[in-house]
Amino acid sequence: MRSVREAFASFRRAPLLGGLSIAAIGLSLLILGLFSLSAHNISTAIGDVERRVEVVGYLLEDAGEERVAIAQREMEAYPEVEGVRYVSKTEALVNARRDLVEFSDVYEGLDMNPLPASMHLRLGDGFRDPEAVDAVAARLSGYDFIEEVRFGEGWVEQLFAIRRMAGGAAAILGGAFALVAVLLIGTSVRMAILARSQEIEIMQTVGATEGYIQRPFLVEGCVSGLLGGLLALGVTRLGYVAFLTRFPGFESMQWLPDTWVVAGVLGAAGLGALAASFAVRRELGKAYAV
Amino acid sequence: MIRFRNVTKSYPRTGDAVRDVTFHIRKGEFAFLTGHSGAGKTTLLQLIHFQTRPSEGQVQVSRYNSNRVKRRQIPDLRRRIGYVFQDFKLLDRLTAAENIAFALEVTGTARREIDGRVQRLLSQVGLAAKAQSIPEELSGGERQRVVIARALATDPLVLLADEATGNLDPRAADGVFQLFRTLNRLGMSVVMATHDAQLIRNNPEIRVLELEHGRLVYDSAAASAAAAVDAAKAAAVSETAQEPSPTAVPDAAPTGAPEPGQTIAPSAVAESAVPEAEETP
Numbered sequence: 001m002r003s004v005r006e007a008f009a010s011f012r013r014a015p016l017l018g019g020l021s022i023a024a025i026g027l028s029l030l031i032l033g034l035f036s037l038s039a040h041n042i043s044t045a046i047g048d049v050e051r052r053v054e055v056v057g058y059l060l061e062d063a064g065e066e067r068v069a070i071a072q073r074e075m076e077a078y079p080e081v082e083g084v085r086y087v088s089k090t091e092a093l094v095n096a097r098r099d100l101v102e103f104s105d106v107y108e109g110l111d112m113n114p115l116p117a118s119m120h121l122r123l124g125d126g127f128r129d130p131e132a133v134d135a136v137a138a139r140l141s142g143y144d145f146i147e148e149v150r151f152g153e154g155w156v157e158q159l160f161a162i163r164r165m166a167g168g169a170a171a172i173l174g175g176a177f178a179l180v181a182v183l184l185i186g187t188s189v190r191m192a193i194l195a196r197s198q199e200i201e202i203m204q205t206v207g208a209t210e211g212y213i214q215r216p217f218l219v220e221g222c223v224s225g226l227l228g229g230l231l232a233l234g235v236t237r238l239g240y241v242a243f244l245t246r247f248p249g250f251e252s253m254q255w256l257p258d259t260w261v262v263a264g265v266l267g268a269a270g271l272g273a274l275a276a277s278f279a280v281r282r283e284l285g286k287a288y289a290v
Numbered sequence: 291m292i293r294f295r296n297v298t299k300s301y302p303r304t305g306d307a308v309r310d311v312t313f314h315i316r317k318g319e320f321a322f323l324t325g326h327s328g329a330g331k332t333t334l335l336q337l338i339h340f341q342t343r344p345s346e347g348q349v350q351v352s353r354y355n356s357n358r359v360k361r362r363q364i365p366d367l368r369r370r371i372g373y374v375f376q377d378f379k380l381l382d383r384l385t386a387a388e389n390i391a392f393a394l395e396v397t398g399t400a401r402r403e404i405d406g407r408v409q410r411l412l413s414q415v416g417l418a419a420k421a422q423s424i425p426e427e428l429s430g431g432e433r434q435r436v437v438i439a440r441a442l443a444t445d446p447l448v449l450l451a452d453e454a455t456g457n458l459d460p461r462a463a464d465g466v467f468q469l470f471r472t473l474n475r476l477g478m479s480v481v482m483a484t485h486d487a488q489l490i491r492n493n494p495e496i497r498v499l500e501l502e503h504g505r506l507v508y509d510s511a512a513a514s515a516a517a518a519v520d521a522a523k524a525a526a527v528s529e530t531a532q533e534p535s536p537t538a539v540p541d542a543a544p545t546g547a548p549e550p551g552q553t554i555a556p557s558a559v560a561e562s563a564v565p566e567a568e569e570t571p
Contacts, residue, residue, distance in 0.1 A: 198379060198381065199381060199392075201379065202379055202381070202392065202396075202440075203396045205339075205368065205373050205379075206368065206393040206396065206397055206443065206444060207366065207367070207368035207369035208365060208396035208397055209362075210361075210362075212396060212398075213396075287341070288361050288364045288365075
């Protein structure tokens with residue numbers, strides 16, 4: 001309780017310094033928040049595209065219904081496969097007429113249906129990477145009634161390259177801004193220690209314990225991080241709302257998931273405590289290093 | 291109580307601040323620590339207070355040994371040692387009573403006990419009437435009494451005073467010194483670092499430890515012990531000449547006998563009656 005009281009007393013004693021420090025931490029975390037928002041939406045968009053990744057096997061004319069039905073059940077048992085859809089020749093033609101309007105005349109004047117039947121294998125979560133897709137495609141090719149397998153080889157790999165890049169950029173930028181926040185909180189705590197150096201010297205002289213002396217600064221770091229995190233969250237939310245108002249075309253843009261918000265704010269508080277502990281150990285550790 | 295065994299304290303840039311110092315201060319003893327500026331007095335007090343540790347040798351204070359003490363034990367040790375600074379180190383925004391209460395609070399005294407103990411401590415140093423004065427409203431002597439009261443807050447066994455009278459006028463300095471004497475009579479060990487040669491001359495019964503360039507060059511207890519041994523030997527020789535007898539050396543050295551490895555400079559013994567007279571403030 002005393003630690004919390006002392007931490008807030010420290011803010012009251014130097015409100016400008018405290019405010020600047022929280023604002024600076026908030027700014028770092030705001031950039032992190034905005035980046036998280038973008039990353040989340042990119043990730044959601046990639047996820048949507050990924051969910052459309054299908055491995056399609058085109059059947060020979062004489063495949064035989066019974067064999068196809070058996071194969072379909074086998075394919076549904078593959079661990080990578082979430083679902084299998086059989087598209088008959090007739091269905092393929094209906095789809096073609098519907099989707100390829102510019103060729104509708106060609107499809108209208110046909111005496112026979114030239115389109116093959118096909119098996120569409122939809123892959124489950126965690127199995128949409130190029131390796132899993134290759135493995136399923138190879139297994140599908142193994143059936144003798146399958147004439148050809150297609151799965152958009154090029155763009156599956158590109159999709160994963162984009163995702164890797166986004167992940168790497170998130171890690172680097174996140175790490176960089178976390179470091180900036182740590183340095184700012186550390187500096188702020190060091191200044192608070194300096195402002196109370198005489199009190200601290202007296203405490204060390206009369207025999208206060210290390211924990212007693214250090215706790216208020218750790219709480220201060222934690223509170224700075226927490227307030228900075230909340231500030232960043234508020235401004236990010238304002239930015240999100242303003243963006244949607246300004247660009248209504250982006251209405252499908254999502255807000256951050258609750259778990260991200262809670263983890264972000266608590267993470268900021270934890271980061272503050274961590275930064276403060278580094279500063280405290282550096283500034284106050286010597287007094288008891290006997 | 292306080293035992294130094296071949297203690298050296300070196301700093302990387304300035305070299306040895308204290309060099310191969312050995313002495314023993316017993317419980318309830320009063321000792322002056324003197325020497326020129328930079329002789330190592332403050333470092334020696336810091337070694338007793340475990341603010342710094344020896345580069346070589348060992349310091350023992352009560353049951354705490356510098357080579358074995360654990361980090362978490364340091365606060366306990368410091369509560370057993372009161373420290374009085376020349377520059378007071380009082381918190382300007384707090385009253386005399388609050389300055390003392392601060393020491394009690396940060397060392398874990400129950401809140402309900404603090405007021406009573408502050409009043410007792412202020413009465414003990416003769417400042418009960420000034421409880422609500424801030425340091426700015428107090429004279430130098432009064433401020434130093436507040437510092438002493440603060441140092442006494444944790445019931446220490448030893449009081450270390452680093453030039454505690456150095457900034458005071460003679461009357462205030464005498465008042466503070468008499469307070470130290472009173473505390474010593476009540477059983478507290480006192481180590482008082484001072485430049486004040488007059489003070490040392492006026493109190494010949496108090497032990498003097500003199501440092502020069504970090505070395506202990508004079509210990510009046512060791513000198514007295516050596517003189518007593520010489521006198522005893524001389525008496526024995528004289529008695530032997532008159533009436534043969536097997537023994538005459540005293541069977542026990544007086545309080546403050548020299549420690550093994552103790553270095554005593556004969557010149558310092560000769561000069562010790564007026565150490566640092568030219569530096570008298």
